Structures are given as C-alpha cells and as structure tokens.
Amino acid sequence: MRNITLSKAVNEALAEEMRLDSTVILMGEDVAEAGTPFKVTSGLVEEFGTTRVIDTPISEPGFTGLAVGAAMTGLRPVVDIMFGDFLFLIMDQLCNQAAKTHYMSGGKLTVPMVVRTNMGATRRSAAQHSQSLHALVAHIPGIKVAMPSSAYEAKGLMKTAIRDNNPVIIFEDKLMYQDKAPVPEQEYLIPFGAAHILREGSDITLVATSSMVQVAQAAALHLAEQGVSAEVIDPRTIAPLDEETILTSVKKTSRAIVIDEGHQSYGVTAEIAARIAEKAFYHLDAPVQRLGAMDVPIPFSPALEDLTVPTPDDVVARALMAMRGELFHAL
Amino acid sequence: MAKPAQKNSDAYLHMYRQMVKIRVFEDSANELYLTAKMPGLTHMYSGQEAVAVGICEALETRDKITSTHRGHGHCVAKGANFKQMFCELLGKDEGYCHGKGGSMHIADQANGNLGANAIVGGSAGIATGAALTAKTLGTGDVAVCFFGDGALGQGLLYECMNMAALWDLPVIYACENNLYGEYTHVSEMAAGALMDRASAFGIEGHEVDGQDVLAVNELSQQLVARARNGEGPFFMLLNTYRYHGHHVGDINRAYYRSKEEETFWKETRDPITNFGDWLVTEKLASFDELQALHAEIKTEAKAAVNYALSAAYPAVEDVTEHVFAETV
Structure with a gap:
C-alpha cells in the first residue's frame, strides 16, 4: 500500500467527496489558490472552480454563519478554520446555531456541515495558535467531534463527516500534516463512534x-x-x-x-x-x-x-x- | 398611503388580512401570558405588521426568510397557521417544532421560514448562506434577513453584508428600526447614519415608511425581482414602532419612552387602521367587511388557542429525539 501524508489524505477525501456530490463546497480563508497555510487544499480550486472552493474574507463568524444557512438549504459546506484557536470566534454560529437547529426545529431542519480545523502545541506558535479546544465543542449536544490520529484515519473520518447530516468538527493535529501512513487507493470510510x-x-x-x-x-x-x-x-x-x-x-x-x-x-x-x-x-x-x-x-x-x-x-x-x-x- | 402598484382588490385584502392576523395572534399570545397559561416570555410584533406583510407578500413560498426573537409576525406573514403556532408557544407536540423551539425558535421550513433566532443578529449568516445556496445551485430563490435596529451593533451582520456584496448574493437585509433595542433608544446605540451601513459595502439601500404596507410592498416587489435577477444584495431600512415593551413582561416603560410617544404611534401611525381607511376610501372594501374580517380572525384565533391549550405535550421520550439527524 502507498504511503501518503495526512495533508494529502485530507485533500483526497475532499476531492473524492466533491466529485461524488456537487453540493459539497469548501470555504475559508485562503483555501483556493493558496491551498491554506498548510497546503492541505492545494489543487482543489483548479478542479472545482471558485464557485465551490471559496476564498472568504477574514471573518470566521460570518463565513461559518453562511455555511450554517447554506447547509440548511441544500449545500454541504466544509468550513476551514485556519487555526483551532479561532474556534472561540465562531462559537455562536457553531454552538448556538448549527448544533441546535435540528433539535430546536423539532427535526425539520438539518445542518450537514463540516468544520475542519486543527490543534496541537510544540510548533512554537504561542498561546493563540497552539490550543487543542475539542473539549469545548464536545460539550455541546448536537455536534460530532472527530480526531484523526493518522493519514488513514484523517481520510476515512473526513469522508464520513462530509456525508453526515449533522455539524461535524474535525481536529487535525497540525504537527502531523507531513506524517505519512499507508492509505489504500480504493475508497473507504471510517464510521463514527467506533474506537x-x-x-x-x-x-x-x-x-x-x-x-x-x-x-x-x-x-x-x-x-x-x-x-x-x-x-x-x-x-x-x-x-x-x-x-x-x-x-x-x-x-x-x-x-x-x-x-x-x-x-x-x-x-x-x-x-x-x-x-x-x-x-x-x-x-x-x-x-x-x-x-x-x-x-x-x-x-x-x-x-x-x-x-x-x-x-x-x-x-x-x-x-x-x-x-x-x-x-x-x-x- | 403610498401610490399603489397595479393590484387587484383581492391582493390588497389579503395584505390587510395578514396584518390583522398578526395583530390578533399577538393579542392572543399576550392574553395567554397575562393569564399565566403560557410558559416563559414572548416578544410582541404588534405595530410592525406592515413590515412583515409588505415584504412577505412580495415573496414566493420557496423564498427563504430568517426571523428574530420578535418573530411571530414574520412567521404568520410567510404563511404559518395559528394552530401550529399556538401549539409551539405552549410547548405542545403539535407545534411547528414539536414544542422544542417555542416562541423564539419557530421554524416553518415548508413555507421557507428558516427560523426565528434568539441571538440578536444571529441569523445574518443563515440568511446570507441561504442566498449562497440559491446562487450556487441556481435556484432563483431570494432570502430575506429580518433584524431589528438592535442587531446593528453586531459584527456578524457586517461580516455577512460584506460577503453578500462581494459575491452578489440574492439576499435582502431588512432592518426594522422600531426605535428600541430592548430598553434603549437606537440613538444611544448606533453611531452615524443607519443607511451608511449599507453604502459602506456598496449595497444599494432604501429607506421606507414601515407603517405603510403599500410602500413596503411596492419596494419589496422591485427588490425581490432584482435580487432574483442577480442584482442583489439590498438593504432596507424600515421605520416602524413596537407597541409593547421588549417582551410581554416589560410593563413599566416610562424610564425609556413616554406614554405620549406610544399614543402618537398607535393613534396616528397604526398600519392596520391606516390601510383599512385607505381600503374604504378607495372603495376596495366596506367598513363592515373589514369589521367582519376582524371578527372572523378573532374566532379563528380563539379556536386555535383552545385547541393548543388542550393539545398534548411531547412524550417524555422525545427529550432525546432530534439531537442528531439520521444519516442514511
């Protein structure tokens, strides 16, 4: 089996799901030509165009809010939050809006969106670019939280997240983007809730x-x-x-x-x-x-x-x- | 009243009916609160009916709206029925949200209402996102984001207006300036000219008398058609007035506004009275016909309230239902 980096694995998961489902879009800061600071989304805008790979202004609450509304009305947005520390900026849209919409509407509205972000210290990035904040969102009913531990896990969990009909947040460890692991060429999914x-x-x-x-x-x-x-x-x-x-x-x-x-x-x-x-x-x-x-x-x-x-x-x-x-x- | 666009009398009477429905709904909800039959609090839309009706009458069912904590008016105007609304206000299983949302979270997705929102300005992203879907999928739908002057203090609104302008999204930001954010006058909370907020983003803005349903509707029809045609986004500033307090329990309001001010708006600027007078003057309806319409709607509301009062609460096992949607 080939070895690929975690970064490449996430990129493949996004590309595969975008090919399978034209309602999947990717939005965030510098996700298009720049491919994010970690180069995870490189190449996607070339394949899917700027309608589906959207560079947003530096407005995390705003574009997360747009994703909530887009998810409620027929798209399946993947929102890129460049650093996990910026979660604090989007807490209202994630926890008061996305997480509660299905329940508050008595099951009538759904919010099939993914927030992909990162975590992890020891990158010499100091206190506002190093936090691991997954517990904050795991505390809120209505959000699923995935934490891939390798390239293989990252790909399978991302594909499952995109197909899930709920808000899912995926925390990738930013120190692992270049770590390689065996990842099959053929398609696979990793179910949630299965250790x-x-x-x-x-x-x-x-x-x-x-x-x-x-x-x-x-x-x-x-x-x-x-x-x-x-x-x-x-x-x-x-x-x-x-x-x-x-x-x-x-x-x-x-x-x-x-x-x-x-x-x-x-x-x-x-x-x-x-x-x-x-x-x-x-x-x-x-x-x-x-x-x-x-x-x-x-x-x-x-x-x-x-x-x-x-x-x-x-x-x-x-x-x-x-x-x-x-x-x-x-x- | 503004000079009317060409319409038949049925359309005018429907607008009148919708406004009366909102007023009667709110009077009934207030009564439920005052008689301690309603759990929690609610925020009355009375006085602002011409805004919701003038705009929603320009929309199609498939068009989306997002609403506010003061949302009953938007909900009725977008086509909701009394029975399910009162059931929701009373926390009953037959409510629009099975009683899980309540007054501040009624959503009626079948009519394009993506929900009221208890966070001031909190739905700016949702409405703009609905417009993003419309543009991305080419559905031709338009989204209207209702919010009050209080939301002008929220950064989220400006982030969303910025993106809507950058991406030419079919969204209309409908700012209902009822003069008070909770218990404070807008002049103490919003610096500069309110309309400048739109022009700062290059968004075409229009100020309109929010007590004049014909003026609101005529402007809305133009803007909705243009938004559908890809000319959006737009910003509407609708000057209106909230008859009740911030919520039903806000009874003593002298410290933030005078009785005289309230009386002025109710007696000279009431959107229903003024539109009714116009209908009679233009011979589109008789005074008796309008009175009969009021009576009919009150009867309908009373029946819906009684139905909701005796309706069943959700089953206890429902408390854990709908935390997550199923994924097939």
Whole structure:
C-alpha cells in the first residue's frame, strides 16, 4: 500500500467527496489558490472552480454563519478554520446555531456541515495558535467531534463527516500534516463512534486521541520492554464516544490512563476517566489517571512549551506506578 | 398611503388580512401570558405588521426568510397557521417544532421560514448562506434577513453584508428600526447614519415608511425581482414602532419612552387602521367587511388557542429525539 501524508489524505477525501456530490463546497480563508497555510487544499480550486472552493474574507463568524444557512438549504459546506484557536470566534454560529437547529426545529431542519480545523502545541506558535479546544465543542449536544490520529484515519473520518447530516468538527493535529501512513487507493470510510484498538494488551489500557495515539504507542513499546502489556485505544471520535470498547478493555486490564492534548481540567481526559470510574469501578486495580496539556496558556519559549504536553516518558512513568500499586494522590 | 402598484382588490385584502392576523395572534399570545397559561416570555410584533406583510407578500413560498426573537409576525406573514403556532408557544407536540423551539425558535421550513433566532443578529449568516445556496445551485430563490435596529451593533451582520456584496448574493437585509433595542433608544446605540451601513459595502439601500404596507410592498416587489435577477444584495431600512415593551413582561416603560410617544404611534401611525381607511376610501372594501374580517380572525384565533391549550405535550421520550439527524 502507498504511503501518503495526512495533508494529502485530507485533500483526497475532499476531492473524492466533491466529485461524488456537487453540493459539497469548501470555504475559508485562503483555501483556493493558496491551498491554506498548510497546503492541505492545494489543487482543489483548479478542479472545482471558485464557485465551490471559496476564498472568504477574514471573518470566521460570518463565513461559518453562511455555511450554517447554506447547509440548511441544500449545500454541504466544509468550513476551514485556519487555526483551532479561532474556534472561540465562531462559537455562536457553531454552538448556538448549527448544533441546535435540528433539535430546536423539532427535526425539520438539518445542518450537514463540516468544520475542519486543527490543534496541537510544540510548533512554537504561542498561546493563540497552539490550543487543542475539542473539549469545548464536545460539550455541546448536537455536534460530532472527530480526531484523526493518522493519514488513514484523517481520510476515512473526513469522508464520513462530509456525508453526515449533522455539524461535524474535525481536529487535525497540525504537527502531523507531513506524517505519512499507508492509505489504500480504493475508497473507504471510517464510521463514527467506533474506537480502534491499535495494540492489544492485558495489563493497562491507554486511551489516547489524535497525536497522543503516537505517544501512547511509543509508551507501549517501552512498557513492553519492561514486561508491561499495554492496550492502546484510539476513540477516533469523542462525540459520539465508543464507551463500550473502552470499558471492555479496562475490565480486562483493570488499569487505565487517558491521554489527550486538551487542557487537563474539565477536559476529554476527565470525561473518559469519569465514565470508566462510573462503569468499571469494581474492575479497577488502580485509580484511572489523566494526562492532558498543563493548565497554562501555551508558552512560546521551546524550553517551556515542551513541558506542557504529555510525552511517552510521562505515560510510562504513570503506567509503572499503576502497575506497582503506588498511590497517586501526591501527583 | 403610498401610490399603489397595479393590484387587484383581492391582493390588497389579503395584505390587510395578514396584518390583522398578526395583530390578533399577538393579542392572543399576550392574553395567554397575562393569564399565566403560557410558559416563559414572548416578544410582541404588534405595530410592525406592515413590515412583515409588505415584504412577505412580495415573496414566493420557496423564498427563504430568517426571523428574530420578535418573530411571530414574520412567521404568520410567510404563511404559518395559528394552530401550529399556538401549539409551539405552549410547548405542545403539535407545534411547528414539536414544542422544542417555542416562541423564539419557530421554524416553518415548508413555507421557507428558516427560523426565528434568539441571538440578536444571529441569523445574518443563515440568511446570507441561504442566498449562497440559491446562487450556487441556481435556484432563483431570494432570502430575506429580518433584524431589528438592535442587531446593528453586531459584527456578524457586517461580516455577512460584506460577503453578500462581494459575491452578489440574492439576499435582502431588512432592518426594522422600531426605535428600541430592548430598553434603549437606537440613538444611544448606533453611531452615524443607519443607511451608511449599507453604502459602506456598496449595497444599494432604501429607506421606507414601515407603517405603510403599500410602500413596503411596492419596494419589496422591485427588490425581490432584482435580487432574483442577480442584482442583489439590498438593504432596507424600515421605520416602524413596537407597541409593547421588549417582551410581554416589560410593563413599566416610562424610564425609556413616554406614554405620549406610544399614543402618537398607535393613534396616528397604526398600519392596520391606516390601510383599512385607505381600503374604504378607495372603495376596495366596506367598513363592515373589514369589521367582519376582524371578527372572523378573532374566532379563528380563539379556536386555535383552545385547541393548543388542550393539545398534548411531547412524550417524555422525545427529550432525546432530534439531537442528531439520521444519516442514511
């Protein structure tokens, strides 16, 4: 199988869906000739023209609002939000309008739109271009949230998102755009709400999202060298969340660490850990642990920024403590 | 009244009927509130009927509108029926949104009403997006974005007007200046001339007497036809007045506007009274015929209210329905 970058995988997903369905349009800042700063959408305007690949003014709430109205009336817009940090600008259109329209209208109106944006620190982009804000939108009923962990995942999840009849937001880790992975030539979709078990294990479950899947996989290798068998699970979508796969795994391993790049407090790690504690408590041999980004604005200095996100070493240390039955209340 | 375009008397009487329907609907809704039969609050459209009716009578069913928290008038004018509207106001299952939306979120997609919106200015994107769909798919539909003077403070509106102008979208921004955003006069909230907001984007703007249904309708017909022809977007500033407070519970209003002002508008500028007088003067209807029409609509409203009062609430299991649409 060929290896392609995550950037190319997203580009292919967009192009394939635009070829299949003439109501799919792409809109955002510099998505046409510029192909976005990350060059993800390069070539699309040449194939589909400026009617379907629309460069917008720097007006995130405005063009997201247009997408909501367009989705309600027959188009399937994919909105490009250049940096995930700009989510704060579109919160009303996304959370008060798009997310609630189907429910508020008693099922009469639908909003089949995709917001594709990014996340991830350690790119030396400082506090307003480095956040991982997926927990904010996952909190809102009516929005689906996908978090691809590789090029393969990014393509399959994007295609599913475009065909979904609801608002979907996809967070791509901006540090992974050039990461290559095997991606089939033939068409495939990845269903939402179906977690992927990347590695089977018997001692501890590592639930990880997006780029943290790589962190968990690296940790699992180190742990294996020390005789600890880790199971690695990628939920793929955090809304909907495949709770069953996670709980089944934890009931088997009796230990769990949840790793995610959002801020740790009130975040995705807290949510998944709480569900494990609620529904698999009597199967646990150790407290469920969370590893999220530090609760600080992402600092610019490399010396500080790298401290803020979980690393394989962090995961290994926590896992070994869990295996040894050490108490965690001092952490 | 403005000099009328060529129309037959049926069209005039239909406009009159639509305005009376809105007034009677609002009086009935107010009564439901005052007698504690309605959950929550609602915002009355009374006084502004000529705006919604003058514009919506120029639209076809397939054309789209977006509405506001003060949206009952737009909803009626776009073709909604009393029964489903009252059911929605009372949170009943037979309401337009199965009781899940309520007064501030009624949507009637079959008639092209994409919904009222409880965020001031919040539907500017939706209306403009509907116009983007119309242009992209070549449907020939026109979208009208209703909003009040209060929304002139929202940045979203200007972002959307900018894109509509850049892309020649078939959308009409209908600014209903009823003089008050909530409890504050427009002069305290909007700097500069209101019409300049349109010209800043190169959008053709028109100011019109929002109490004169014929003037509103004549202008709307021209602008809708031109928007359908690809000449949009347009901006309409409709000068009007809100008879009630910001919402039904806003009873003591002396701190922000005088009784004299309210009386002036109600007694000299009422859009229904003035249009009725004109119909009689032009011998298009008799006074008795108009009175009979009022009585008929009041009877219809009473029946719809009684129906809604005894209608069933949604089933408890419906609370989790419609969070997500099904994907086939």
